[in-house]
Amino acid sequence: MTLRPSTVAIVVVSTLAAAFVGCFIDAHFIVERTALDLAQTQTLATRLGLADLALFTEARYTRHPVQADLHSAFQDHPLALEHFPSGSLLPPHYEPLVRETTTPD
Amino acid sequence: MSPWFEKQRHLIDFTLASLARRKGRHLGLLVVFALLVFALASAMLFAHALRHEAQQILDGAPEIVLQKLVAGRHDLIPPGTIERISGMRGVQQVHGRLWGYYYDPVVKANYTFLVPPDNSIQPGTLVIGPALARQRGLAPGTGISLRSYSGALYSFAIAAVLPQASELASADLLLVSEADFRAFFSYPADHYTDIALSVANPAEVRNIANKLAKLLPDSRPILREEIQRTYASIFDWREGIMLALLSAAILAFAILAWDKASGLSADEKREIGILKAIGWETGDIIKMKFWEGALISLIAFLVGFIAAYVHVFHFGAPLFEPVLKGWSVLYPRFVLTPVIDGLQVATLFFFTVFPFLAATLVPIWRAAVTDPDAVMRT
Structure with missing residues (x-):
């Protein structure tokens, strides 16, 4: 007996929908499983007073974007062109300041 | 149906x-x-x-990090600054931090040297980040020699490797004792890289930052809120x-x-x-x-x-x-x-x-x- 095309479609869409819901369930379990690892990282970061992620270690303004000079893209010398690839992925970050700065930093 | x-x-x-x-x-x-x-x-x-x-x-970053600036550049915190800040109302803890960068020509990578606030590292030893351990093939018990910026060669024993799970925050870290840090980088005595402050009342963080900027006009306070933003x-x-x-x-x-x-x-x-x-x-x-x-x-x-x-x-x-x-x-x-x-x-x-x-x-x-x-x- 051959299956009706609509039966095949219903089975395919239902399976995919179940897998889609499965992603959320899987995410929930992974979050539970890795909670300890995250807590460990948080404790380490708090103990060492870390203020930055070690995502890009190539230049100081990409390794510590929060603590580098404010106009960090051109900090090596005036008109220095950005040459580190991750520099193009990191915005200069004066916008999110919560206070007005009074000093020309 | x-x-x-x-x-x-x-x-x-x-x-x-x-x-x-x-x-x-x-x-x-x-x-x-x-x-x-x-x-x-x-x-x-x-x-x-x-x-x-x-x-x-x-979430656990310092509430305020205070940097000194000279001509728009990050400079060392001179002696006396920590004492001046410690007396400020609302400031709970003031801690001078020591950290810096080191370029390792062997693997052409930058490391971040850091002295833990509790200075818990034994002199002559290092605790290293997992990416660094992988790159240099290091494990607890092995040793590493690094040439300092002054040209002298320093040998350290690896005391431990930081947990792999924390790699996002600690990949390139080298935790070192204060004495070794100062000797390795020829760091002037009583000077610090920057200052970490904790504030008694979280609602007062911005006020404290403003007071700090007035007290030390050549400084730049960075708030935890700003770090996260x-x-x-x-x-x-x-x-x-x-x-x-x-x-x-x-x-x-x-x-x-x-x-x-x-x-x-x-x-x-x-x-x-x-x-x-x-x-x-x-x-x-x-x-x-x-x-x-x-x-x-x-x-x-x-x-x-x-x-x-x-x-x-x-x-x-x-x-x-x-x-x-x-x-x-x-x-x-x-x-x-x-x-x-x-x-x-x-x-x-x-x-x-x-x-x-x-x-x-x-x-x-x-x-x-x-x-x-x-x-x-x-």
Whole structure:
């Protein structure tokens, strides 16, 4: 007996929908499983007073974007062109300041 | 089974048979559509999870970091500053931090030297980050020699390697004792890299920062709130860059979908004409085409999203790694904790499935309301 095309479609869409819901369930379990690892990282970061992620270690303004000079893209010398690839992925970050700065930093 | 349901099933049967007649074309469309959803969903899932992870990790960052600036550059904190700040009302703890960079020509990588606030490292030993341990092939009990900026060679024993799970925050760290740090970098006595402050009342953090800026006009206070906002904006920016790069793909797909949907082929027009001639109603033809669009877009969305989820959270987003890695020699190996933003998924669904459905239905409606005789003759 051959299956009706609509039966095949219903089975395919239902399976995919179940897998889609499965992603959320899987995410929930992974979050539970890795909670300890995250807590460990948080404790380490708090103990060492870390203020930055070690995502890009190539230049100081990409390794510590929060603590580098404010106009960090051109900090090596005036008109220095950005040459580190991750520099193009990191915005200069004066916008999110919560206070007005009074000093020309 | 209700007659309505049975009717829809027959329409789907007919639609699928019609799709099967132009199998290559529709499969191609499905694959391109799924790839587009995959790329967009990967960028969204990755950026959101990274943003969330950064927020969690940096929750423990110092409440205020105070830097001294000279001519707009970061400078050392001179002796006496910590004492001046300690007396300020509302300041709970003041701690001079020692940290700096070291370029290792052996592996052409930058390390971050740091003295832990509790100065718990034994002189002559190092506790190192997991990426650094991997890159230099180090393990507890082994040793490493580093040439300092003054030219002298220093040997250290590796006391421990930081846990792999913390790699996102500690990949390139080298924890060292204060005495070794000062000797290695010829750091002047009683000088510090910057100052970390904790404040008794969290609501007072901004006031304290303003007072600090007045007391020490040559300093720059960085608040924890700013640190977290900076990271949030960095990941927004990066997600934006990825989406901007993908916009070319989105446009290409839009052209493909529009071309497929709006330019009905002579075959399709004839098919509509015949269906109307044998008694199909306009509503039935639109329903049939609705099922065609809905099945293609729904399957593409689900396949694309599931593939993106697996790519980002089970394989560590290898397709994005070259872009994110830049020239970093020490790049942390991390598996992100999956945090899915329902609103983002809904937005992705809305902006991929609905336009495709609309692009399928509008031209069909135009063709279906015309006279069957005219449609068949054109």
